[in-house]
Amino acid sequence: MEMMIVLGIIALLVGIGATMFTNIDEPANRQAAKAQLGTIETALRAYRLATGVLPTNADGLKALVERPASLPANTYWKSLLKPSGIIDPWGSPYGYRNPGLRNTGGYDVYSIGGDHKEGTEDDVYNE
Numbered sequence: 001m002e003m004m005i006v007l008g009i010i011a012l013l014v015g016i017g018a019t020m021f022t023n024i025d026e027p028a029n030r031q032a033a034k035a036q037l038g039t040i041e042t043a044l045r046a047y048r049l050a051t052g053v054l055p056t057n058a059d060g061l062k063a064l065v066e067r068p069a070s071l072p073a074n075t076y077w078k079s080l081l082k083p084s085g086i087i088d089p090w091g092s093p094y095g096y097r098n099p100g101l102r103n104t105g106g107y108d109v110y111s112i113g114g115d116h117k118e119g120t121e122d123d124v125y126n127e
Contacts, residue, residue, distance in 0.1 A: 028089075029090060029114065030113075032089045033088050033113075033124040034124060036085070036088065036089075036094070037094070037111070037124065037126045038126075039081070039085065040061065040064070040081070040086065040094060040109050041126055043064045043080040043081050043085075044107070044109070046080055047063065047064060047080060050076050050077065050078070051071060051075050051076065052075075054098050054107060055068060055096065055098070056068070056070055057096070057098055058070065060096045061086040061093070061094055061096045061109070062086065064079070064080045064085070064086065065079055065080075065081055065082070065085070065086060066079065067079075088112075088113075090111070090112075090113065092111065092112055092116055094109060094110065094111055095108070095109070095110045095111070095118065096108070108125060108126065110123055110124060110125040110126065111123065111124040
């Protein structure tokens with residue numbers, strides 16, 4: 001009987017400990033996403049300087065990785081990011097809208113966050 005009580009207490013402590021550490025990496029992922037959004041914004045500025053335009057919504061951020069078909073053949077283009085540079089810390093591709101919904105005078109670059117749903121409070125946007 002004492003052994004059952006000890007095992008029950010151990011199971012309870014393990015359960016409490018597991019729930020405490022479940023979302024410990026969430027703040028780190030948010031900070032990483034914000035840093036990556038800054039890198040993407042820098043690449044978008046370089047893209048605009050080189051080509052004279054921003055990527056279309058159809059081309060999206062993939063235009064920073066591989067030459068988009070929408071660019072005229074005589075337009076200078078070079079890869080500005082690695083493919084992993086347009087994937088957020090939760091494994092989803094970063095979103096891109098031009099014109100932006102939040103940044104109506106420009107574009108939006110964002111992560112849909114850990115819940116993988118756009119429009120929720122864990123989304124991370126460029127500022």
